[in-house]
Amino acid sequence: MTASTANAQRFREFKMPDVGEGLTEAEILKWYVKPGDTVTDGQVVCEVETAKAAVELPIPYDGVVHELNFGEGVTVDVGTAIISVDTDPGAGPAPAPATVQTPPEAAAKAEEEAEPQGRQAVLVGYGAAPSSTKRRARKPQAGVPAQPEPVSAALQAELNGRTAPAPAAPVTPAVTPAVTPVANGAGVGAVGRPLAKPPVRKLAKDLGIDLATIVPSGPDGIITREDVHAAAAPAAAPAPAAAAAAPAPVAPAETGVVNAAARERRVPVKGVRKATAQAMVSSAFTAPHVTEFITVDVTRTMKLVQELKQDPDMAGLRVNPLLLVARAFLVAIKRHPEVNASWDEAQQEIVYKDYVNLGIAAATPRGLIVPNIKDAGVKTLPQLAEELGDLVATAREGKTSPAAMTGGTVTITNVGVFGVDTGTPILNPGESAILAFGAVKLQPWVHKGKVKARQVTTLALSFDHRLIDGELGSKLLADIAAVLERPKRLITWG
Template sequence: MSATMIKEFRLPDLGEGLTESEILSWKVGVGDTVSLNQVIAEVETAKAVVELPSPFAGVITALHEQPGTIVEVGKPIVSFEVADDGGEQPSTATPAGVGANHAGAWSGANGGGSGPAAGSGAVDSNSVEAGASTRQPNLVGYGAVVESSGRPVRRSRILAAPPAAPVSPGRTPEAPAAVEPSLEIPGAPAGERPRSTPPVRKLAKDLGVELAEVTGSGPGGLITRDDVRKFIGGGDLPAAARNLGAAPDGQGTTAGARASEEREVRTPIRGVRKFTAAAMVASAFTAPHVTEFLTIDVTPAMDLLARLKASRAFAGYKLTPLTLGAKAVLIALRRNPSLNSRWDDARQEIVQFNYVNLGIAAATPRGLTVPNIKDADTLSLTELSEALTGLTETARAGKTSPAELSGGTISITNIGVFGIDAGTPILNPGEAAILALGAVRRAPWEFQGEVALRQVMTLSLSFDHRLVDGEQGSRFLADVGAILADPGMVLTMV
C-alpha cells in the first residue's frame, strides 16, 4: 500500500492584493476523488467570481468552510489525502482568469516535499515560524498577515471549522464527515447559534420565534424565511408571536411576517458591491472631477449603423450605438492623449499610455463592474463589436476575471440603455476620464435652416482636472461629437 499524507489548501490571493473572498459553492464533496487542476470551488472576490482549480490529485477529506462564508486569504479551506512521493510539488495552475503575473508564489504555498515523513499522516499546514509576522505565500501572490500564533488575521464572521483529526502512523486516514457550519443548527452544542441570515433572524425576532427550535431546510442546515413561517404554521407558535397579531391574511401569511418583509430588507455589503462602493468614494474624494455635456444630432451615425447592419460584410455582428461610440472615443484619443493617462501620486508623475484598455461599465446582478478591452485601439470595428459582445455577456454571467477588471485606461458608461439622457459619471479609479452615452431620442432640431425631427444624443464627459485641462477635455468631447454627428469627419482625423 502506497503511503499517503494530508495536505491543506489555503485560500489564495486572487490578485490585486485582495484580502478575502466569499465561498459561493463547492464543486466537490468529502470523499470525492479529484484530479490535478479540476475545479473544486467557485469563490467571489471583491471584483469577480473565480473558479479554483485543485492543486493536488487525491481524495477530499474535509471542507473547512461552507458556502456563504467570507474567508481571509491564507486560511485553509479544504484538505486532501494525497500520495506521498517524497518530493511532489503542487500544481502551478492559477484560478480561471487570473493573470500569470500573479502566479509566481505557488511553489511555496502548500509545502511540496517539505511536509512530514511519508506515512505519518500528519497535516501539512504550511505553518510559519513562531513569532513571525509576515504574509504567507500561497496559490497566487501573498496571503493574510500571520500573527505570532501562526494563524492568519481575519474577521470573526463565523467560528472556525475544527481541524482534521490526526492519523496514527501506518494507517490510511479515513475521510472525516463534512465539516458542519459553525453557525447555529438545531441541537447544536451550547454556545453556537442556529445558522441563518440577518433578515431571517429579524423576522424570527419580530415573531418571537426561537431559531434553536426551527429545523433549517437550506444548504448545511441554513434556516430560511419559509422555515420560520412553516414553524409558525405548524402549531408551535410562541405566545410572543401570537401577541404580534399573527392572524393569517388572505394569502396565508401572518401579518407580522408580511410587515417585516415589506418594511425592511437588509443585505450584507460584500463582494463586488463592497469594492465598488470603496472605489467610488476614493475616486470622488481624490480626483477633482469636472463634467462637460454636449448634445448632438446623431442621425447620420444611426443611418450608418442601419446600413452596416444590412451589409453582408457585417452579418452576424452585434452593432449598437455603443459600438460606434467606443470607436469614436478610440479615434478621438489619438488627437487628445492626455485623457488616456494616470496620476501617479506616489512618484509624483503623470503616466501617459500609448495603448488603450477601454473599460465598459456593466450592470450585473452582483453590482457594477468595469471590465476592459485590452489594446482596444488596435481593433477594427468588427473586432471591437465582438469584444464588446463577449465582455458584456461574461460580465452579466458573473464570470469576469480579475485580469479583465484591472489595467483600464479610460471608460465608457452607456446610460442610454436605461433611457437616461445625461449624468455626471464618477471616474473609474486610476483613470483620467469616463464618457457617458445618453439615450438616442427623436427631438425637434435645427437642420438645414429648418426645424426637423432628428435623432439626438447627449454626451457627458467627466475627467480628472489634475490631468486634463478644460481645453483638452472640451476638444476631446468635441471630437467624439463630431464623429458621431458626421462619421465622414473621421477622414480628417486619421
C-alpha cells in the same frame, strides 16, 4: 518519517489564492465537489467571489476530497485552507473530517479565536470558562425563583451576543451553569432571558418568533435553530397558554404606528458591490471631477449602424451604436493623446500612456463592473466589435476575470440603454476620463435651415481636472460629438 509528516504529505490542503492584485478575501459561492468525490489536477472544485469578480478555482492535486473546511456563503481570508485532498486514498481509512462551517458557525469560530489568552472561549457544547468576576446579585423576576448558581458572565454574554468582561485571574473551572426552567419549559439565565446563541436570536427575530414561547430542546435548556423553525412552522402545535393569554397585536391602522422593520430587507455589502462602493468613494473624494455635456445629432451614425449590420465583414458580430461611440472616443483620444494619463500621487508625477485600455461599464447581478479592452486604440472595427461583444457576454455570465478589470485608462458607460438622457459619471480610480452615452431619441432639430425630426443624444464627459484642464476636456468632447455627427470623420481623422 513521523505520522504527522506522513499525514501532511498524504492530505494536501488547498488554500484560498489571491486571484486578483492584492485581494485579501473571497466568498465561497458554490462547491462543485463533496467529501468522497474523486478529483484530478486542474479540475474546478468551487466558485468564489472576490471584490472584483466571480472566479472558478481549480484544484492542483489528484485524489479524493477529504474535507471542505467552509460552507457556501462564507467569506475566507486569502491563504486559509478551504479544502483538503487525500492524495493516497488506498493507504487506509482517513480520519473523520470536521464539520463544514456555515456563515454563523464561521462567525462563532472567529469570536472564539479572538478570545484573550488565559481564558477559554465559552460556547454551548464547549464547556464553561473559568472566571473570577463577581457580579452583584440581580433581583429575580416575578414568578422566577432565585438561583444560588447564576449563569456565568461569559456564557450569558455569549448567548446574548455581547462581550463578557475578562477575568481578573484564571481560577478553577466553574461547574455547569444553572438554568432556571420557567413555566413553559424554556431555559433562562440569571437575567431571566431565554438562552440561545446570537444566530438563533436573529433567526427568531427575522421569523417574528418570541423566544419566551419556545420549549428548548438543546442541552442545559438552550433554544436551537430547529426549535425556532418548529415554532414558525404553519403546522406547529398551538402556542403555550402563557403565550395565548398575551394580548393580540393591534393592527397598524388601529394604532397609527407602522412597523417599518417588518417591511425592510438587509443585505450584507460584500464582493463586487462593496469594492465598487469603496472605489467610487475613493475616486469622488480624491480626483477633482469636472463634467461637461454636449447634445449631438447622430442621425448619420444610426444610419451607418444599419449599413454595417449588412456588411459581410461584420457578419456574426454585434453592431450597435455603442460600437461607434467607442470608436469615436478612441479617435478623439488619438487627436488629444495627453488626456490618456494617470496621476501618481506618491511620485508626484503625471504618467502619460501610449496605449488605451477602454473600459465598458457593465451591470451584472452582482453589481457594476468595468472590464476593459486592452490596446483598444489599435483594434480594427471588426476586432473592436468582437471584443466588445465578448466582454459584455462574459460580464453578464459573471465570468469576468480580475485581469480584465485592471489597467483601464478611460471608460464608457452606456446609460442610454436604461432610457436615461445623461448623467455625471464618476471616474474609475486611476483613470483620466469617463464618457456617458445617453439615450438616442427623435427630437426636433434644425437641419439645413429647417426644423426636422432627427435622432439626437446627449454625451457627458467627466475628467480628472488635475490631468485635463477645461480647454483640453472641451476639445476631446467636441471631437467625439463631431465624429458621431459626421461618421465619415472615422476615416479622415482615423
